Amino acid sequence: MVKMSYAEAAKLALAEEMRRDPLVWAIGEDLGRGGVFGQYLGLLDEFGPERISDAPISESAIMGASVGAAMAGTRPVVEMRFADFALCAVDELINQAAKARYMLGGQVKVPMVIREPMGMWRSSAAQHSQSLESWYTHIPGLVVAVPSTPADNRGLLKTAIRSDDPVVYLEHKNIWGYEGDVPEDETLIPFGKGRLEKEGDDITIVSWSAQMHIAANAATLLQAEGISAELIDLRTLWPWDRQMVFDSVEKTGRLLITHESVSVGGFGAEIAATVAEQLFSVLKSPITRCAAPRVPISYAPPLEAKIRVSSEQIVEAATKSVAVSTGFK
């Protein structure tokens, strides 16, 4: 194992894949100087400006040209700078990239990775802080990855680059510097396989991305109160590891889902509905969601904090859930 940051792990993954496959290239604003968050630092020296390519501030062209370049046989890694800016290229991603293969009856594929740094980070306010992962899960044709650790960021990004599908790859800005152990060999992490962050018996907590760390802290606090929480990091939302969630809920009988994004229409709702459909009879208490209120993200830290779901809120909700029993089981 090697210790490295979430950002370094992604950089390593990209460099490894670019060395392996000359058709892999990265394109986005300010990549030459290392990217906005330094996640491309040093890559220009090794791969040159054609493969670590700067782009004009033209999100629609960055996305659309990458669709064409993918259809024409290369594997672009598209840097969107902030997930919020990808909204300038909605047609290119949703109408074009996601659907080209289907519309053309399988005549083409669109192997591209769309890196979208997401989430709340240092008072960035409403246009630089959003978590829109649930939008993408709604679109047939897209893969959605939401890594939370350095090891996952390396393993999932490598899988994303080798995928023939367009992959929306959401890295959380607040954990670029988060350090963790990364395997020394090139471990690829398959999509649709969750990671068991912590085993437990009393309640299943499902999370992803940076919120997973807040949930992990909550699980530790719960343990101190004598509540044994099982924490699942989904890692990808399409496809998502239904089986891991089902197995866990069958064991615990309780489910709490927590994500940084807005609760209404969030992916937590999909998980809750699926579990309610499949495992209604094993549930001991109502499924709980801990996610953001439906307000734009604020600038001032105390206002921003009102939107963030804290470990304490998760503890409170989990404690309440464990206290309730429907008597089904």
Next chain:
Amino acid sequence: MIQPPNQNIDKDWFLEHHIMMHRIRAFEETAARANQDKLVLGAIHLSIGQEAIASGVCKNLMKEDFLLSTHRGHGHTLAKGADPEAMMLELLGRRGGICKGKGGSMHIADASVGMLGANGVVAANINIATGAAHAIKLKRETNISCCIFGDGAINRGPFLEGLNWSGVFNLPVLFVCENNGFASTTRTDAMTSGEGAAARARSMGITATEVDGNDIISVDEITREYIANIRNGNGPHLISFNTYRLHGHTASDPASYRPAAEVETAWKEDPIERCSELLSRLGISRKILNEHRKIALEEMERVYKTAKEAPWPSDDNAFSDVQDLGDPREGAF
């Protein structure tokens, strides 16, 4: 291999154009009839009156060159070398359709001849064609990319972003604007500030010109010249062809928003008749030229008959070609 016409005009070359233009016209007329027969399932947009651009441009492309087109793309697709039977099957949504019945008219494509798709979103293919050219450059290949779009597309953002991009990266791409006068059912002039596609392209440092798109000689010559420049590494070029959409926006649009006299005058500039006139002046008999239309109509009649008799695609097609990962049926009824 492409045989360019010589100084004195290569009759055979233009006879081939004449045949292709008639095939496009016959395909469109047959599609219009299929639409009246209520066998075409969605909207279709006919290119009647614009055949010289399709034939003139595509004949100068190699099979390996990429072509991206518009919602009005039947003619371009046919001229790039697609099979009209598979195209008609697609328009009718039948088994054997070129996109397996999943795309219809607005997503018609034939990747085997480099035709990477029409598009239902105006201007969307400008960026995609630019990206295909970017891939060509990265792979050090010698083919080029060509994007045909309508005059309405120049008022969408991808026109600016894609053209700028193609210039910044000096990409092998030919932009072709078919200025048929109408953006959907509104006159383009009324909704366009400034001098249009070529002037806008030049403002971004892209070589561009405006040409009579109903004159097959002009279309052929300018396309050949620009493509040679592009293949020589001279970056993107744009041609704006002036033409006229002789039918409505869709096959069901009577186009009553324009005076009959205007359309009547426009028919006098019919590109096929102008090509026939040219060839007859070069000594080709009218009998032979008329035969081209007859043969084309017979071909498309056969194609239509086959399509009408074909079964629907099998149901499993609804769930294939979505993506490699995940079950598309998950969570559904």
